[in-house]
Amino acid sequence: MVSASASAAVSDGDGVAASVRRVAMRFGATTVFENVTFDVRRGEVFVILGGSGCGKSTLLKLMIGLHAPAEGTITILGQEIGALHGEARRRLQRRFGVMFQSGALFGSMSVLENVALPLASFTALPPAAIERIARIKLGLVGLADAAHRMPAQLSGGMIKRAAIARAIALDPPLVFLDEPSAGLDPITSAGLDALIVSLARDLGITFVVVTHELASILAIADRVIMLDREARGVIAEGDPRRLKAESTHPLVHAFFNRTEPGGA
Amino acid sequence: MAASPTADAALTRRDGAIVLSGRLDARSLATLWEEAVAAVTPGATLTIDLSGCGYCDLSGTALLLAMEERAGTPARLVGADPRTVRLVERAREAGAVRPPPAPGPAPSLPVALGEAVVRRLRDLGMRIAFLGQTAAATALTAMRPRSLRLADTLHQAEEVGSRALPLVCMIGFLFGLILAFQSSIPLRQFGADIFVANLVAISVFRELGPLLSAVILAARSGSAFAAEIGTMKVNEEIDALTTMGLDPFRFLVLPRLLAAVVMMPVLIVAMNLAAIAGMSSVMLSLGFPWAAISSQVVTWTGPSDVFGGLAKGLVFGAAVAGIGCARGMATGVGPRAVGEAATAAVVGGIVAIIVLDGIFAVLFYLMGW
Known part of the structure; x- marks a missing residue:
């Protein structure tokens, strides 16, 4: 096993985009996970992975401030999100982008309007500038020709790409993606992976990605943490390629080598 | 010129070039956008000096592209850091795909009327089909009440x-x-x-x-x-x-x-x-x-x-x-x-x-x- 312990605290705020410290989450008497600690470094693609029901999406929802953890603290872009309320929290939330698993595009707006919405809401740019910026974002995700389509007219892959375009509308330094390649065919999924990598490299965006798609993880992740339902927490952390090659933890080995736990 | 990543965006002119300095992002460009585009002379060579630009994201590059479009020729970027140059290239690629024209104006009255009639007829057909299918289901159930x-x-x-x-x-x-x-x-x-x-x-x-x-x-x-x-x-x-x-x-x-x-x-x-x-x-x-x-x-x-x-x-x-x-x-x-x-x-x-x-x-x- 490469690393089963929590990463050391990084005090340099400039080098850390997000920091999770001793976080626990419980639903009633059920503990989803506890004592989860890790840092997301600026500019990296960080993947939270694990089997179904391990709490990946719950952890993401804690990080974006939709739920409060039962214990611990979460710092996003240098600010503790749990300590902020009202407008202060919304100001922080505007500094990162989120792509939800379903895309969550607004069905009553065209794709272009979806992407332009954050720009129109939070900047004083003239309409022509907003449209130009939104079109560049759509061009980046390969949807320039779908600008006037409604979300109901898009395929699953197009919805996810449009949702990414909306998430990067305000050029945030940090973007959270929940299951970006779930339910997509391998070609579309590979295209989405390439898009994430290129956005990280070219725009310097830090990505926190929740996924359990092994091919995507190996294609995009600089570092990963692996959650486990039985262990109720992090069972591995590090470079996914090293974890795949070197980890001796039966679950980690099974996950990265697609075998039964304890099997060959 | 010292490039500050936090200074407000500003526009000046120097030696025939348009000098953009400070922070070029969506929030800081609001007051500068129209002025910067208007500063470009259509058809003339466009030189943009970015040596004083401390930060430029995709919104900033969108402004550079808008200026290029007005000039009608690609801009010569002076003093831009390699990351900004890469971003401009990416934005050019993204913007190179000509979007389809926006949906046209509303159809004329006869067309709209015709479409409405067709819609009504389809709706009527659907209702008749529904009645028929319901009647068939009722008859089948009457024959086999246990179903x-x-x-x-x-x-x-x-x-x-x-x-x-x-x-x-x-x-x-x-x-x-x-x-x-x-x-x-x-x-x-x-x-x-x-x-x-x-x-x-x-x-x-x-x-x-x-x-x-x-x-x-x-x-x-x-x-x-x-x-x-x-x-x-x-x-x-x-x-x-x-x-x-x-x-x-x-x-x-x-x-x-x-x-x-x-x-x-x-x-x-x-x-x-x-x-x-x-x-x-x-x-x-x-x-x-x-x-x-x-x-x-x-x-x-x-x-x-x-x-x-x-x-x-x-x-x-x-x-x-x-x-x-x-x-x-x-x-x-x-x-x-x-x-x-x-x-x-x-x-x-x-x-x-x-x-x-x-x-x-x-x-x-x-x-x-």
């Missing part, structure tokens, strides 16, 4: 009938009370307040009981049928039924239709009794004895009034449930589809009730009822 989903039908009957009873009774009581109060004022001028009992009983048994019960059915159950079946349609549950070899009409429509038709007379009787109770409370408060009130009601109303109203109710129930289910089955795609189906079910149901009531009025007149 009826009895538990689901009883559940629907509970939803449509039992759960609606408190509302029906309350509205019936208040309606009887209001009608009695309102009519007692003019009738008293002629010393005819005893006829308030006749007026309320006849109008409620023949007209208002079935009508109000059907409106309540449309609002409560017609919309619920459309929303339930519509959500199932959106979730592909109808497709799942079809591919499992189950007829959605027998599985979903028939139990709801049957429940509504069976429970409508129950609701109408409850509405009638509640209205009579409401009217009686007013008559008693006006000093009329119970014997006089009941005598007026029994003497002046006959079985044709009560059963005519119940017969109308059966048809109203079938119409409301049928329209609710039809709207649910015709639910489109998108987040508003289910809401639109529910609204269409209520509006369609109420319009159908009024139209059918008019037809019944003429029929009953011709039959001398």
Whole structure:
């Protein structure tokens, strides 16, 4: 096993985009996970992975401030999100982008309007500038020709790409993606992976990605943490390629080598 | 020039170049955008000096592209850091795909009219098909009664009938009370307040009981049928039924239709009794004895009034449930589809009730009822 312990605290705020410290989450008497600690470094693609029901999406929802953890603290872009309320929290939330698993595009707006919405809401740019910026974002995700389509007219892959375009509308330094390649065919999924990598490299965006798609993880992740339902927490952390090659933890080995736990 | 990543965006000119300095992002460009684009001379060589730019993201590059577009030639970037140059290249690639033209203007009046007629005809065809499929499902179920989903039908009957009873009774009581109060004022001028009992009983048994019960059915159950079946349609549950070899009409429509038709007379009787109770409370408060009130009601109303109203109710129930289910089955795609189906079910149901009531009025007149 490469690393089963929590990463050391990084005090340099400039080098850390997000920091999770001793976080626990419980639903009633059920503990989803506890004592989860890790840092997301600026500019990296960080993947939270694990089997179904391990709490990946719950952890993401804690990080974006939709739920409060039962214990611990979460710092996003240098600010503790749990300590902020009202407008202060919304100001922080505007500094990162989120792509939800379903895309969550607004069905009553065209794709272009979806992407332009954050720009129109939070900047004083003239309409022509907003449209130009939104079109560049759509061009980046390969949807320039779908600008006037409604979300109901898009395929699953197009919805996810449009949702990414909306998430990067305000050029945030940090973007959270929940299951970006779930339910997509391998070609579309590979295209989405390439898009994430290129956005990280070219725009310097830090990505926190929740996924359990092994091919995507190996294609995009600089570092990963692996959650486990039985262990109720992090069972591995590090470079996914090293974890795949070197980890001796039966679950980690099974996950990265697609075998039964304890099997060959 | 020292490049500050936090300084506000600013525009100056130097040696024929446009100098953009400070932070070029979506928030800081708001005041600068139009000025920067207007500073470009169309057709002239464009040189943009970015040596004082401390930060430039995709929104900043969008401004550079807008300036390029006005100039008509690619800009010469001076002093840009390699990351900004890379970003501009990426933005150029992203913007190079010419977007399709925006949707054209609204169609002309004849075209719009034609499209509306086609839509109406399609809608009519869909309703006829729905009627046919429902009739076929009913006939098949009548031949094999055990194929009826009895538990689901009883559940629907509970939803449509039992759960609606408190509302029906309350509205019936208040309606009887209001009608009695309102009519007692003019009738008293002629010393005819005893006829308030006749007026309320006849109008409620023949007209208002079935009508109000059907409106309540449309609002409560017609919309619920459309929303339930519509959500199932959106979730592909109808497709799942079809591919499992189950007829959605027998599985979903028939139990709801049957429940509504069976429970409508129950609701109408409850509405009638509640209205009579409401009217009686007013008559008693006006000093009329119970014997006089009941005598007026029994003497002046006959079985044709009560059963005519119940017969109308059966048809109203079938119409409301049928329209609710039809709207649910015709639910489109998108987040508003289910809401639109529910609204269409209520509006369609109420319009159908009024139209059918008019037809019944003429029929009953011709039959001398």
